[in-house]
Amino acid sequence: MFGRIGRFAVLRPWVTISAWLIAAVALAALAPQLKPTSDQAEFLPSHYESVQAAKAQERAFPQHEQPAAVAVFQRTDKKALTESDKAAVAKVATGLQGKGLTKVKAVVSSPEAVSPNGEIALAQVLATVKDPYDPELGESVKKLREEARSLLAGTDLTMGLTGAAASAVDAKEASGDTDGMIMSATLLLIVVLLLVIFRSPLIAILPVVIISLAFMVATGLISTAAELGGLKADASISAILIVVLFGVGTDYILFLLFRYREQLRGGQDPKQAMISAVALVGETIASAAGAVVVAFLALLLSTMGMLRAMGPSLAISVAVALLAGLTLVPAVFSLLGAKAFWPSKAWKKEPRNALAGKVGSAAAKRPAVIAGVTAGVLAVLAVGALSFKPAFDADSSLPQDLESVTAMKDLQRGFSAGQTDPTSVYLEKRDGTALDQAQLEAFGAALKIEGVGEVSPAVPGANGSVAQYSVVLKYRPTEDKALDLVSGPLRDAAHRAAPEGTRALVGGTSAVLGDISTAVTRDYTVVFPAAGLAIMLILGLLLRSVVAPLYLMASVALGFAATLGATVWLFQGGSGEKGLLFTLPVVVYLFVVAIGTDYNILMVARLREEIGAGRPPREAVRRAVTASAPTISAAAVILAGTFGVLMLAKNSMLQQMGFAVAFGILLTAFVMALLLVPTLTSLLGHRAWWPGHKKTLPATAGGAPGTATGTGPAGSSAGDGSRTDDRSLV
Structure with a gap:
């Protein structure tokens, strides 16, 4: 199938390119604008009390x-x-x-x-x-x-x-212009790194142009889907889309170009080399994209609308990146042929890959030692995850010299900290009749518990069946003490004091954040396992194996915990933060587990290819690591560098996000994909591929069964290019 896709794109390049240009222009002109919202209450399901309180306010106090x-x-x-x-x-x-x-x-x-x-x-x-x-x-x-x-x-x-x-x-x-900063850093990293790798200005610039076109298509599709499906996009979605599309898109382009270069070195003409490259890595790229897409779509199981809206948006972006990688990239490069590498001639020579070769040799010779050491280091880092404490107080992450921060400190010299945003408590008569004044006074008195600075007299609604109390807390509305007070003792006191035939509802910023905390905790127990099972299924289909997906997902889980743990060590321990960004586990899940799995998939696909060529497991590991290390390293540095620029922001929560994702991507690429996964595969030997492994399989395209053709570093070139056989990847 992938050979046919590559053949169509290469032999009909102008048709393919024209289709992309028409789609981009049409969507840019006709698609509606994204309508972001930052009202977190809109993202909670209706059964949460803070949402019910907001609805009670709208009914009884529409002008509030x-x-x-x-x-x-x-x-x-x-x-x-x-x-x-x-x-x-x-x-x-x-x-x-x-x-x-x-x-x-x-x-x-x-x-x-x-x-x-x-x-x-x-x-x-x-x-x-x-x-x-x-x-x-x-x-x-x-x-x-x-x-x-x-x-x-x-x-x-x-x-x-x-x-x-x-x-x-x-x-x-x-925070500055975060979107602009991310975009600039991403483009600079892509251009510089591709220039260093390929020594060609065309290859350095063309991926940026291609992904920019794909970005236009993706944003148009997302806004259209949001408009037709009634979805809402969180205010931060644009920055995330930039990173996802440019990061993932570059990964897929690199996967393809490295294999394209291998095919050219094997003696194929440029058009056939590109067709062969698509055939050889198409399944790998599709599987990698599929794992990311299902991981993002697992967010649909979230109770929070913010995450449910984010999931399809990111999935659309990855699907567009996949489509561009398999069609637009081959079409563009088929027009240029070998001239794409101008003025460098280094592409004609086999790279020495000295460092990658040493890593591959070490992984093949001492798999038990390397697997034990890397797993041990990851386990130590993972211990820190047990101390993770979510923080909802975004204001505490701001520089202390900002006017809003200093003014809040001044306010607290004379008033309770909650004066800027009181908590709203509603007492509602279930039968719609008017509330009794004595009941109102008694209920208001019951709200004066420890941590509450002031309770206003009851304000009746239009028909008297609903009354509102403004409760000023002694704490800032977004700090942990306020959330704990409102979602615990204050709600308990309000519910106990509600007279028979009435119900009490606690709302406001602190209540919303408290409910979000509950929702996020629930989502972690549902979304993560669902995504893990879906990724395992894709790995099983790609590898035709039951065993390999098990240890691959175990290593991914260990990498997730190690990334979160390292962030906790650095910020909660080293920097003295009281807590970390409450969405940090989701961020790490999205960009480290989902996208980082690309590198594991690329590695195991190459391992399977080498095993399929009849090589012993340790030799297959050496060749696979040597051949894959440059691609994985380049892709990981681009993606990690993109997020790493967030550490330049003055906002500590952006710094946490930047470090966590950058560190996690590098950990996934250089420790897990290049060391842990190959060594575990080597230790398991042929058992890793059970039940799909056969000792003699068709080699790469054009080769005889059980043999490897071509002269690439892993012996995986597509021979004379006369045909490409998907069975070579089995």
């Missing part, structure tokens, strides 16, 4: 407004505010409201918004939108800060903006 930001006023000398200071606060708030900024409904202050110690005054910034990450609202927050400086001139006051919208603005600026 939460402050998007809070202006914190204080004297420059930190002393108590005077009456003239309080008057100045009111004047500044009125002046800011008069600016008529986009999506800012009002800037409200009152004499009651002064702290009990008299040192801090607040003004609430009310917005016309709920999403604190709204771009236009963010621009208005910046203008509020600028306008406040002139309004404060001549007073003894300073003002800082904090709260959700202000923190969102500061987080974005602290």
